[in-house]
Amino acid sequence: MGIADPAVAAPAYPIISQIFSDMGEQTAQEYFTTLIDNGLNTYEKNGPVGQALASGEIKTAMLQEHNVYELMDEGENVDFIWPSEGAPAAVRTAAISADTPSTCASLTFVDWLLTTDTMDYLMEHGGTDSIISPFVDQTTTAFLPEARPEDPEILYPSANDAANKEAEIKDWFANASVE
Numbered sequence: 001m002g003i004a005d006p007a008v009a010a011p012a013y014p015i016i017s018q019i020f021s022d023m024g025e026q027t028a029q030e031y032f033t034t035l036i037d038n039g040l041n042t043y044e045k046n047g048p049v050g051q052a053l054a055s056g057e058i059k060t061a062m063l064q065e066h067n068v069y070e071l072m073d074e075g076e077n078v079d080f081i082w083p084s085e086g087a088p089a090a091v092r093t094a095a096i097s098a099d100t101p102s103t104c105a106s107l108t109f110v111d112w113l114l115t116t117d118t119m120d121y122l123m124e125h126g127g128t129d130s131i132i133s134p135f136v137d138q139t140t141t142a143f144l145p146e147a148r149p150e151d152p153e154i155l156y157p158s159a160n161d162a163a164n165k166e167a168e169i170k171d172w173f174a175n176a177s178v179e
Helices: 012-023 025-037 046-055 065-073 103-113 116-125 159-178
Strands: 002-004 041-043
Touching (some): 025 159
Parallel strands (some): 002 041
């Protein structure tokens, strides 16, 4: 099995964080310890995880969704399993700094970003990077891959919990992976 390093690959930490949130810290540590003891391969980023999967170096991967679709589009003999209980999300956000000198411009940008027209444009022209579950009402999902479940269950931890435990989880994972 392979996974991207949650301390390096930006989308990997939210996935690991959700698993820790769902299982609880002790059970998640036991789960990942078992995986590590049984040969879990940790790669710096999702791209190398996908390459290892496509080459047969690993047989299973925890991999960001769009990486799987890229491999499928390239004709690689890979597929995905979307668990019925849901899959952890790599959350994308838009935020405004509390210290911005341009509050009005920042609010205008975020308002524009969260319009149906903008989301539709991003979904149509963003390639596999635009494979998202939009939370803007009436955004078209016509550009999502046919293989993607129509209304997938997406899991994510509380942002506060993920932020507050980030250093602890990343440190634990790094230390457990090198032992």
